[in-house]
Amino acid sequence: xxxxxxxxxxxxxxxxxxxxxxxxxxxxxxxxxxxxxxxxxxxxxxxxxxxxxxxxxxxxxxxxxxxxxxxxxxxxxxxxxxxxxxxxxxxxxxxxxxxxxxxxxxxxxxxxxxxxxxxxxxxxxxxxxxxxxxxxxxxxxxxxxxxxxxxxxxxxxxxxxxxxxxxxxxxxxxxxxxxxxxxxxxxxxxxxxxxxxxxxxxxxxxxxxxxxxxxxx
Ligand SMILES: [Zn+2]
Ligand SMILES: [Zn+2]
Numbered sequence: 351x352x353x354x355x356x357x358x359x360x361x362x363x364x365x366x367x368x369x370x371x372x373x374x375x376x377x378x379x380x381x382x383x384x385x386x387x388x389x390x391x392x393x394x395x396x397x398x399x400x401x402x403x404x405x406x407x408x409x410x411x412x413x414x415x416x417x418x419x420x421x422x423x424x425x426x427x428x429x430x431x432x433x434x435x436x437x438x439x440x441x442x443x444x445x446x447x448x449x450x451x452x453x454x455x456x457x458x459x460x461x462x463x464x465x466x467x468x469x470x471x472x473x474x475x476x477x478x479x480x481x482x483x484x485x486x487x488x489x490x491x492x493x494x495x496x497x498x499x500x501x502x503x504x505x506x507x508x509x510x511x512x513x514x515x516x517x518x519x520x521x522x523x524x525x526x527x528x529x530x531x532x533x534x535x536x537x538x539x540x541x542x543x544x545x546x547x548x549x550x551x552x553x554x555x556x557x558x559x560x561x562x563x564x565x566x567x
Contacts, residue, residue: 421476433473454479508552
């Protein structure tokens with residue numbers, strides 16, 4: 351006998367599998383057909399069920415071809431810790447919601463962005479693409495606390511970078527510049543104090559940065 355010890359064998363037909371979290375119908379020796387096979391072959395009992403790709407693909411296609419407003423609960427495996435819908439996906443993420451969010455909303459703005467369910471039912475396995483948005487951890491917390499995140503301003507233009515430098519040279523503090531221009535403090539700090547070069551196409555701004563750096567100002 352291979353597999354987990356102590357598996358209950360006393361269940362009867364009509365019952366479900368005794369593996370925790372598995373509610374597949376009982377087949378034999380306390381187990382569903384999948385877990386029975388796993389035990390017989392000595393495979394890991396806890397691994398998510400392997401469903402055939404075409405079944406999963408059809409389910410996912412339906413999410414898009416027959417969009418609905420209510421939560422759609424992923425009928426297969428869920429990640430052990432998070433409860434989020436999970437699958438073995440050699441062509442993408444094992445996180446189902448991440449793949450669905452990408453398909454619904456396009457690529458994540460940054461690698462830090464997570465596919466977040468606005469219905470707050472990701473842990474229950476909701477995979478409705480219409481409920482998914484890309485959010486950073488901070489944005490997610492802010493939304494869940496009912497706060498609006500300040501809208502991210504577009505990146506600084508070359509003229510704005512120069513204006514930041516001129517304001518700093520004129521004696522304005524970095525904090526004041528950041529607040530006045532609606533730019534992050536770290537951005538202003540990196541321009542004014544570290545004199546970090548900006549994007550290569552901003553030749554005038556970069557020349558000014560080099561000049562100020564060598565003048566040590
Ligand atoms: Zn089972
Ligand atoms: Zn939902």
